[in-house]
Amino acid sequence: MRATCWYGKKDVRVEQVPDPHILNQRDAIIRVTSTAICGSDLHLYNGLMPTMEQGDILGHEFMGEVVEVGREVQNVKVGDRVVTAFPIACGHCFFCQQALFSLCENSNPNAWMAEKLLGHAPCGIFGYSHMLGGFAGGQAEYARVPFADVGTLKIPEGLSDEQVLFLSDIFPTGYMGAEMCDIKPGDTIAVWGCGPVGQFAIASAYLLGAERVIGIDRFPERLRMARARGGAETINYEEADVYDTLQELTAGRGPDACIDAVGMEAHAPGLLSAYDRVKQAMMLETDRAYALRQAIMACRNGGTVSVVGVYGGFIDKFPFGSVMNRSLTIKTGQAHVQRYMRPLLERIQKGEIDPSFVITHRMQLDDAPQGYEMFLHKEDDCIKIVLKP
Amino acid sequence: MRMQQTRQRAGPGRAQHTLGRTFTQPRARQHVQRGSGEKHGQAVWLARALGWFGIGLGLAEVAVPRGIATLVGVRGDHSLLIRLLGMREIASGIGILTQRTPTEGGWARVGGDALDLACLGAAFLAPRARQDRVAAATAAVLGVTLLDVLCARQLSRRAVRVQQRILINRSPAELYQFWHDFQNLPRFMYHLDSVQTTGQGRSHWVARAPAGTTVEWDAVITTDHPNSLIAWRSLESADVEHTGSVRFEPAPGGRGTAVTVEMTYRPPGGAIGRGLAKLFGEAPEQQMQDDLRRFKQVMETGEVIRSEGSPQGMGVMAQRPAQPLAGRNGQ
Numbered sequence: 001m002r003a004t005c006w007y008g009k010k011d012v013r014v015e016q017v018p019d020p021h022i023l024n025q026r027d028a029i030i031r032v033t034s035t036a037i038c039g040s041d042l043h044l045y046n047g048l049m050p051t052m053e054q055g056d057i058l059g060h061e062f063m064g065e066v067v068e069v070g071r072e073v074q075n076v077k078v079g080d081r082v083v084t085a086f087p088i089a090c091g092h093c094f095f096c097q098q099a100l101f102s103l104c105e106n107s108n109p110n111a112w113m114a115e116k117l118l119g120h121a122p123c124g125i126f127g128y129s130h131m132l133g134g135f136a137g138g139q140a141e142y143a144r145v146p147f148a149d150v151g152t153l154k155i156p157e158g159l160s161d162e163q164v165l166f167l168s169d170i171f172p173t174g175y176m177g178a179e180m181c182d183i184k185p186g187d188t189i190a191v192w193g194c195g196p197v198g199q200f201a202i203a204s205a206y207l208l209g210a211e212r213v214i215g216i217d218r219f220p221e222r223l224r225m226a227r228a229r230g231g232a233e234t235i236n237y238e239e240a241d242v243y244d245t246l247q248e249l250t251a252g253r254g255p256d257a258c259i260d261a262v263g264m265e266a267h268a269p270g271l272l273s274a275y276d277r278v279k280q281a282m283m284l285e286t287d288r289a290y291a292l293r294q295a296i297m298a299c300r301n302g303g304t305v306s307v308v309g310v311y312g313g314f315i316d317k318f319p320f321g322s323v324m325n326r327s328l329t330i331k332t333g334q335a336h337v338q339r340y341m342r343p344l345l346e347r348i349q350k351g352e353i354d355p356s357f358v359i360t361h362r363m364q365l366d367d368a369p370q371g372y373e374m375f376l377h378k379e380d381d382c383i384k385i386v387l388k389p
Numbered sequence: 390m391r392m393q394q395t396r397q398r399a400g401p402g403r404a405q406h407t408l409g410r411t412f413t414q415p416r417a418r419q420h421v422q423r424g425s426g427e428k429h430g431q432a433v434w435l436a437r438a439l440g441w442f443g444i445g446l447g448l449a450e451v452a453v454p455r456g457i458a459t460l461v462g463v464r465g466d467h468s469l470l471i472r473l474l475g476m477r478e479i480a481s482g483i484g485i486l487t488q489r490t491p492t493e494g495g496w497a498r499v500g501g502d503a504l505d506l507a508c509l510g511a512a513f514l515a516p517r518a519r520q521d522r523v524a525a526a527t528a529a530v531l532g533v534t535l536l537d538v539l540c541a542r543q544l545s546r547r548a549v550r551v552q553q554r555i556l557i558n559r560s561p562a563e564l565y566q567f568w569h570d571f572q573n574l575p576r577f578m579y580h581l582d583s584v585q586t587t588g589q590g591r592s593h594w595v596a597r598a599p600a601g602t603t604v605e606w607d608a609v610i611t612t613d614h615p616n617s618l619i620a621w622r623s624l625e626s627a628d629v630e631h632t633g634s635v636r637f638e639p640a641p642g643g644r645g646t647a648v649t650v651e652m653t654y655r656p657p658g659g660a661i662g663r664g665l666a667k668l669f670g671e672a673p674e675q676q677m678q679d680d681l682r683r684f685k686q687v688m689e690t691g692e693v694i695r696s697e698g699s700p701q702g703m704g705v706m707a708q709r710p711a712q713p714l715a716g717r718n719g720q
Contacts, residue, residue, distance in 0.1 A: 003712065020713040023695040053698065055710030072691060090690045094558050094644060106686045109699040110708070112675060124696065127711065134698015134711045144713070146694060 002389070003057045003140030004368040009047030010376075012058065012369050020136065020144035025070035028148030030082065034161040035062035035139045037368070037375055037385045038169060039195050040310045043264060044128070045372050049312055051113055051131040059139030060086035060126040061168040063161060066152075067142070073149050082152035084145050085337035086169045088124040088135060091150035102334035107147065108133045117313060122334060139368055141389045153341040156349070162356035162386065163348055166200070171355050172340035174200025174261065177308035178208050180331035181257035188212040188250055190298065192291040193261035194222035194234070196358045196384045197308060201259045202230035203353055214249060216242055216291075218267065221360075221381035229357045246298045254300035262291035263309025279316060289315035296322050307332035358384040365389040432543035436495050439537060440485030443478040443498060450475025462522025463512045474508065477501050495541035502534035548630070548655040551673040555681040558645040559688045561637035565616045567688060568635055577683035577693065579701070580676065592621075594631070604629055630655035650681060 003017045020029055038061050043049050063083040066076055076082065088108075089101035096104050104123035108114065111121035113131040124146075127137015136144065145151055155164050174197045181189055189205040191198050194217035205213045215226035215234045223234040235245050246255055266276075266288050276288040295305050296319050305328055323330065347353055360383045363371050371385045450457050454471035458464075481501055485494035509530060513523045557564060567573055571592045575581040582595040582603055590610035598604050606627035612620035612634070620634035633652040640647045683693045683702060693702035698711040 005710075005712065018713040018715040020697075023700065024692055026690070026692075051708075053708055053710045055712055056698070057712045090686075090694075092558065092689045093685075094556070097558070106690050107694055109694055109696050109702045111682060112679065124694075130698045130708045130711065134696040134708055136697040136711045136713060144697075146696075147690070 001141035002365060004059060004137070004365065004387075005054075006044060006052055006056045006058050007054050010045060010373075012045060012372050014366050014368050017055075017057065017140075020142050022068060022070045023144065024146055025072040026147050026149055027070045028066050028073055028076055028082075028145045028152065029068040030062075030064040030084070030143055030145060030152075031067050032062050032064040032138055032141060032143055032389050033081075034064070034165045035059050035365070035387050035389065036165060036168075036170075037061075037139070037371055037387065039197065039375075040128075040263070041372070042376055043310060043312065045376060046265065048264065049129050050117070051110075051129045053130060053134075056127065056129075056134075057136040057138075057140055058127040059137035059143075060128055061165065061170065062126075062138030062143060063155070063165050063168060064143070066148075069148065076148050076152055076154070080152075081155045082148075083155060083164050083167045083341065084126075084138065084143070084148075085151045085153075085172075085341060086125055086128075087122075087151075087334060087337055088126065088133065088146050089150055089338055090147050091338075096150070099336055099339040100333075101150075101336040101338040103336075110134055125334070139365065139387060141365070150338060153345060155345075159348065160356070162359060163354055164345065165386065166196070166355040166358070167337075167341050167344055167348075169335065169337065170196045170358075171200045171344055172337045173197050173308050173335040174202075175204040175207075175340055175344060176333070176335045177201040177259045177261060177306050178204035178210075180306040180308075180333075181205065181208075181210075181259065181304050183208045183210050183257070185209055186211045187256040188214065189257050189259065190214045190216060190246055190255035190295070191226075191232070191259045191261055192216045192266075192295050193263075193309060194219070194226045194232075195261065198222075198259075198261035199225060199230055199358050199383075200355070201261050201308070202226055202232045205259075206231060207347070207352065212249075214246065214255065219378055219381075221378075222383060225358070225383065242294055243298050250300070254298055254303065256300055257304040257306060258295035258299045260292045260295050260305065260307045260309045264288060264311045266290035266292070266309075276316070289318065293317065293319055296328065299326075299328055302327045304329045304331060306330075308335065310334075359386055361385045363387055432495075432540050433491065435536065435540045436485050436491045436544060439498060439533070439540060440482040440491065440494065442482075442533075443485075443501075444482035447475040447478030447480075447482060450478065460522070461509070461512070461526035462519030463515070464517040464519070465515075470508070474505060477504070492541065492544040495537065495544050498537045499534065499541055502530060502537055505530050506534070548653055549673050550651070550653040551677045552649065552651040553674065553677040553681050554647060554649045555678075555685055556640055556645050556647055557685045557688050561639055561646045562616045564637050564646055564648060564688060565619070569613075569619060571621075577687055578680045579683075590621075594623075596629075606631060608633075648681065648684070650677065652677065 001017060001019050002014055005013050005015050007013055041058055044052060066078050066080045066082060069076055069078060087102040089096050089104035090106040093105040102123050107124040108121050110130050110133055114121035124133025124135050126135050178201050183205060187210050189210045191201045191213060194215045198215060202213045202215055213232040215232040216237055217223050218236055218238045223236060226232040226234050235242055276290060299305050360381060363385055365387045368387055374382050375385055450471050454468040457471055458467055481494055481497040484497055485491040488494050509523055509527045512518050513520060571584045571586050574584050580596055582597050585593045587593055592608050594608055595603050595605045606629045607624045608621045609624060610619060610621045612618055616637060618636050623629055623631040631654050636649040638647045686693050695702045697713055698708045700714055
C-alpha cells in the first residue's frame, strides 16, 4: 500500500510499504477513505518530537471501512464504516474505566521511553513517535487499529466523511478544551490559536453556554473563520497587545477561562520570540510556551487555564507565581477522544454543528508532502487539509 | 503506572538502598543473600587494588620507559611501545575504579596481561636481551595474570537481584491462579524460553542466553499461600542459583491488586554465565518492569500489545520503523 512516511525534518515521502495485518486479536484493519494532517503533525514535520524513526508512517486522524477484524472484536464487523480515536486505549485498565482514555496503561509498548521523559507514560498514539508506542499512522491506504472494539465509532448512513472525520481528534480536542473551562452562564472565554482545534474550542465554548468567546491568532483567514463561522470576537496579536485588549474587553477583570490551542511552537512578535527560538534551537528548552504564558497572565483571578495545545518536554519562564497567587486552575491533557465521540456524533446528527467548516483543502494522499509544506507555511490560506487515499 | 523498584547486588559493605518502600520486605529476601556474597565483595576489593597497581605501573612506564626497559632486561629503544603499554595499564585501571562492579575492567586487565606476556615473549627471543631479567619479569606478570583471572571470574558470578511492583486491575485470586501455573510465565517474561511444571511444586526452566544459547535449571516452590504469595528457588544441583517470589495484595479502595515480584539470579561461571550475567545485568529493573507491564496487559486485555515499531511488544530492544512488517506472519 502507499503511506506517508517520515524521514526527518521537513522530509515526508509517500512510499510503497507492506499492507498491515492483524497483530493482536482485538485489532481491526481499515481501508482508509479520508485522513487529515493535524497541526500536531507539524511538530513531527519540524523535527521537534523525540524518538521518531526514519520510515514511520504518520497520521492519527483517519476513518474508513473495516476490512478485517481479530477474533476478540465483537462489536465491529467487516464492512462497517468507522472513525478511529487517535489515542489507543484498552478499555479495561484503571484509567480507561474512568474514561481517561489517553492515559491507558496498556496501549504503549514503549512506555519506558515516555517514563524517562515524562515521569509516567501516556497511552499509545497512531503515527506519533516511538515514545508513544511506535504505531503506524493512518495517512495511508490501510491502517491497523488496535483495541478496535474501544477505539472505533460506527458511522450511521447519511453522514459524509468530511462531517465525521474530525471526531478522530480535533473536534473532541477542542470540545474537551472548552469542557475543562467549566463554563457558567455569562462566562467570557479566550482562545489562543484559531487553527482547527481553536475553531472547535470556540464553537464548543458556545455549545457549552459561554456568553462571549474571543479568538487570538495572527492569520487573517483564521480570524475571519473564527468570526464568521464561530461567532467569536478576535484579536490579531501582531496588531494589538493581547493582554491590554482582553483587559479592555472584560473591563479589567480578564477572561473567566483561557484555552491554549497553540502548544509548543507558539509564535510571538519581538524579542521574547527570538529568545525562545534560540533556546529551543540549542535544546535548552523543547517548547516555546509564549501563548501559555500569555494565557496565564491574562486569565482572571480564580479562573481556569485549559491547555489542549501539545507540549513535548520542558518550558522556560513559566509564570507559576501568577498561577499560585491568583488561585488559577490549570487543566490539560491529550483528548480522551473515546469519551466524546458518541455525544459529539449526536450533536452532528442533530445539526448543532457541521465540523467540515474547517476544511480549506482537499488533496490526494500522494500529494501529502506538498500538503505538509503548504500547511506549515499557511500558503493559500490553508487551515485544514483532508487527504484522500 | 505505579511502580517502585529496588536493585541490589549481593555483597557486604554495600548499603541496601530502597526507593519509596514503606512496607515490610517480603520474607523471600532473607534467603538470597547467602552464598558467594562475601567472595564478591573480596573480588571487588581485589579488582580495585589491581586497578591502582595498574595505574602505578602504567605511570612508571610512561614516565621512565628506559628505566623499565632496563629492569625487565630489554635492550634497544622501545620507549614508544612501553609508553603505549603504560597508557593501556592506566586506562584499564581507571576503568576499574570508575565502575560500580568492575567486571569489564577486570576482564580488560586480563587482556592487557596477555599483551604484556606476548611482548615479553618477543623480548626473550630478541638477540641482545638479558634473558634472566626477562624471565623474572615474565614470572611476575604471570602472577598478576593469575590474580586478574581469579578476580574477573569471581566478579562475573555476581548475583543480580531485582524487585518491581505494579498495580493490576484484577483480583489477587485471578492473578495468583495465572502465575501459579509457571508455564504461563514465558508469555510475559521474555528472557524465559519455557517453563515446564513437573509436579509436586517442581518446574524446569529454560532461559535465553546470548548467541542463541539457553540455560536450564530446575526449581521448586518453597512457599505457597493461596491468593497472596508464591516463592520458589532453584534446586541445589542447578547451575543457576535462582530465587523468586511474587506477592499479591489488594490495593486500597478496591483498585485492583498490588503485585510485588522479586527475583535473584546468580549465574554460573564460564562463558555462558558471563553471557547470562550480561543479559540480566545491563538493565534488570527495566526488564522486569517490562515483564510486569506485559503481565498486566495479559491479565487486563488478554494479550501483549504489539506495535509496528515494537512487534514483539518488547520495550528495550531496538525499534524498527512504525510501518507494517512484510508477510502475514512477519512478526
